[in-house]
Each structure stands twice: as C-alpha cells, then as structure tokens.
Amino acid sequence: NAGVTQTPKFQVLKTGQSMTLQCAQDMNHNSMYWYRQDPGMGLRLIYYSASEGTTDKGEVPNGYNVSRLNKREFSLRLESAAPSQTSVYFCASSWERNEQFFGPGTRLTVL
C-alpha cells in the first residue's frame, strides 16, 4: 500500500499561472481533505470531500477549487496563483471521521 500520494513534490509558479495538485489514496477511504501549512499558522483546511461526489469548503477556500474525481482521487486547482498561496499543501484521507492519514506534501512557491 502506497497510502496517500501527492504530485508534484515541488512547484514554482509565476503570479497568475494556474496548476492542479493531484492526490490519490489506496486505503479505500471515503473522506479526503486538502490542507495548507504556513509558518506560525499551523495546518488549515482548504476543502474536504466527505464522500465521492461531494465537496465542502473548509477554513480558507478562497482562490482554490477542488474535484473529487472518484473515490481514490481528489485534486486541488489554483486558477490564478498569488504569492499569498505560497505554502506547503497536504492531502489527507480517512474512513468517515476517523484517523486521518497524510501525504508527503507539495511545496509551492508563487513568485
């Protein structure tokens, strides 16, 4: 089992560019999450998907969109990147509201 995988590991964008962060899990979890981690701010929830076909906003959803492609995959899209979106992005999954398992993260820099 690979657990939760994320691609890419690193990315540098210019302001205004778009990109999609990919996340996949092989644990048959129904819930998936996107967090961002910033120094001094802790991890904050961007969006989550409680089950296939549903998505909901978290604490900091502005500037992001998500797609729950199927049970395994949950993507995060930045339509027009801004320097304030420079962060480390983590995807996580869980069965219902139980223990969450995290991916290795994507380190994004927006210039």
Added chain:
Amino acid sequence: KQEVTQIPAALSVPEGENLVLNCSFTDSAIYNLQWFRQDPGKGLTSLLLIQSSQREQTSGRLNASLDKSSGRSTLYIAASQPGDSATYLCAVGNTGFQKLVFGTGTRLLVSP
C-alpha cells in the same frame, strides 16, 4: 470557534528523559483528538487517536490522555531517544464538523 494551543513551542531534553507535551482546546464538544509527528520537510505521521469517550490511548512508549471537561490532552513520551526529535502536532475534531483544527506544534529535540 475552536482554538488549539500547544505549549511549549519548543523543548530540548537529554536522551532517556520522560517528557510530557501539552495540548489545550477551547471547545470541549469534540469528536476525537489526534496526535501527529512531523519530521522536517516531511508529511504528518499519525501517532495516536483518542475518541471523545476515551480517557487515554497507548502505543509503545507513547501515551496520550484526554480530559474533555478541562479542554486538555497530554502526550507522554517515555525514555526519549534522539529519533524522537520532531515536531509534535495536536489536532481536534469537533462534533458536527468534518475537519481537524490543529495546534501549531511543539518542536522536540532529544540530545544524545
């Protein structure tokens, strides 16, 4: 709004010491509480999950306790080792919400 605080922000101890990391939260209506470990530049590794109906959970040298009424959890690490050096994060899952609220972590350094 749930707020989670971890004190101290950093802790340095010699190898072999038993130590306690603290986590406090403002809203006692929690569903569960999870402790994680994060190594520099890495993702989060789940250590222990405590359901709201439980008082403690143990895994090897780790023991986590939960006191909902006082809004506190502690992570006890026995016989610390240099390999325990990492940042430890506490996260609270509230009732009615499908999300975790994280503290900012305690950075632990265990010296040989």
